[in-house]
Amino acid sequence: MDRRTFLAGGLGASLVPLMGRFAFAAGKPVTWWYESATPEQQQAIADVLIGGFNAAHPDYSLTIDYRGSEFDKQMRVALLSGTGPDVVYTAGPSYVAPMARAGQLLALDDYAETFGWNKRILPVFLEMGKYDGKLYALPKTYETLGIFFNQTFFDKNGWKAPTTIAELEALADEALKAKLVPFAAGNANWRPANEHYVTIALNSIAGPDNVYKALTGELPWTAEPFVAAISKLNDWWQKGYFGPDYFSLTDEQAFALMANGKAATMPSGTWQFQRIPTYFPPVNSECGFVGFPSADGIGEPVYALGVGSTLSIAAVSQIPDGAAAAIDYVFSPEFYSKMNSVWQGEWNTPLVDLSAVQISNEVPALYAETMKTLADAVADNHYGYTSWTFLPPATDSQLVNGIEEVWLGRSTVADFLAQLDATFQQEKADGKVPAVPAR
Template identity: 70%
Template sequence: MGFRAKITLAGAALVALGVAAAQAEDKKPISWWYETAAPENQEALQKLLVEPFNAAHPNEELSIDFRGAELDKQLRIAMLSGSGPDIVYTAGPSYVAAMAQAGQLLPLDDYAAKLGWNERILPVFIELGKYNGKLYALPKTYETLGLFYNKTLFDKNGWKAPTTIAEMEKLADEMKAKGMVPFAAGNADWRPTNEHYVSIVLNSIAGPDNVYKALKGEIPWTAEPFVKAIDKLNEWWQKGYFGPNYFSLTGEQAFAQIATGQAGMAPTGTWNFQNVPRYFPQNNAEPAFIGFPSAEGVPSPIYALGIGSTFSIANSSENPEGAAEVIDYVFSDKFYGDINTVWQGEWNTPLKDLSKVKIGAEVLPLYGETMKSLADAVGKNQYGYTTWTFLPPATDTYLVSGMEEVWLGKITTAQFLEKLNAAFLEEKAAGKVPAIPAR
């Protein structure tokens, strides 16, 4: 090849590089800060969301930054200064109201109309994302609380799944006598795990009708049904149902104990379906899940409705259109099927119609059955209320620390509920209580 040809090719290559660089510079970035995710789940988001979205939107560049357990703290600071991500990812509606009130979030009503979210998403979740009549958030996933257990272990011991609180307590006592921990539980990696159990007793012992009345301000949180609920939760703690290592075990470590037979039951949420394939097959155990048993006079089972996390768009975003396109992609039939095939329990987006969704045949049928039961309960307005979804932020924060104080004997149930009620009334007066759909 001659010198002149080489120069020509080199020049062409430089031009091509320049064009590629210019194209890269022309792409509009879309930033999204995410919470903790296992390496395989980070890879799944890259392959099933980031790469296909960017390929379908050549002028956009989505990137996900995994911030871990510090996400909430970092997000609060960044939002105050207007330097946060385009897609605001919160732990639930209780966080959204405060951000919307502070003017940190962009109303989504126009995008919902333009992109068809109102027709595609279950109505109750549209309502839950509103503040002062405007839509500010959509849920990434909806979830419920119940009781996981090791069916293989139950069959071996001749145990049946409990349907009442009394039956469950009898089982727990038998498990303790055999040297097992009745409730697989731990909050070493997530202190708000405490409120999972508070949510369970508020719904299964006090009852969802009473919780609804308290959320609407019709009865105080100091009312007798709530005293009974918190007293019962404290009784379980004092009897050792939660085992000796609650404060040193992570949620995943605790969940693994029901697969190994170290623990008998796990009162927890459907997000733990993601841990089923990690622990049950290798222990030759069959998992099972039921709605949490109820006290006498309370409907059973109750599926307490929870929103595990939400999507919003920052008011300071320089690319709100791109952020809305990402959220729209998440609510597609294809993404629902793809992500739930490899990652169950964390991406149960509230689509109205799942008839066109294709989930891999290898997914545990129990997961689909549980999600259907939850969807049916939501559709019939027969659901309970999780604290992280329906309580305002400061009230919810106190609930997490205050319950520990009850367990450790630092305060009484009455003192806990009095302070909880005072915090709630203050936030209710300030307009910070999330939307409560009518029953």
């Protein structure tokens, strides 16, 4: 797909506030619980999602209820008690399997046929939303990991984006000498940020083929490729690549360090694109993004595939057709165009055909280029696996907690991987591993 087609046309004039216009919609209520969102993000949801859907579907009235940091807990409690919203929003596929297994979600296969989702959504994502052969979830957004950096700062210092692990480490060592943080990072606001770096190491050093084998039970997590990957990650931590303030910085503060030239790079996910307009214009700089370098023998950068959140329908919903219509609206080119024009990195729905998508010219070209690169990697079967998407819940929790023990010298790499493997094998036996599409 040509990027100029993708970016053609500005949508600013069409994104007028719609809340007042549809505040008194008389259609049947469709409820949706959401996590946290800034006032600007809530306005985007009000304008583009609520307003757009209610205008196109006058028989329904969509409402969004923001639940904040207690969202996941409240959703689990509600589903267990047979209450909650019509549209079930989760933090990723690993949450879907237990809910589907417990009978809390409605199978979506009939809706997929009715609305044409099987033709409109990339097949790999439909597979990821399945449990026991049935479709239970669609991805609200798909994402990947790579390296953000200040391109202007790099040019000024004569630096180039690293393309190999050796180049990455040389850049990190040079940054240390210059008293800069090599890898801007922090988990003060989100402890699972730990798994971003484990995911990078597993895919870029052990390689996606080995990760796939482990996910499908062909290879234990204690195998040598994973020992090498986690050992390398631990080496980076011990050398100080992650800086002295990892546990006290939020990811937004870390992004600011990188944008302001106080950190050389920021290994993170594409959700950070939403921060570029806030932090780069004030310092008159241009942001860069590249795939994380891969170890020798793996080839090009591996774009680990992640699903940041999913959409399902509650089994007890009294208006499942309305919930399905709301989900369908999210997977329309119209919605993609308007939402990604005002909010990048959180609504990158996996549409097969983006030819009808038009993004505002005010959106950095880097965003569209990165999303196209990710889409091409998926289409070419050259992608990796994010832990929060493909690991079952307890295994993922073990990974997040356990890597800190390694970094702080309280556990060994071998012990970390042994515990990870033991937890995974138990969850695999219990049928809790999310669907893993064949390579």
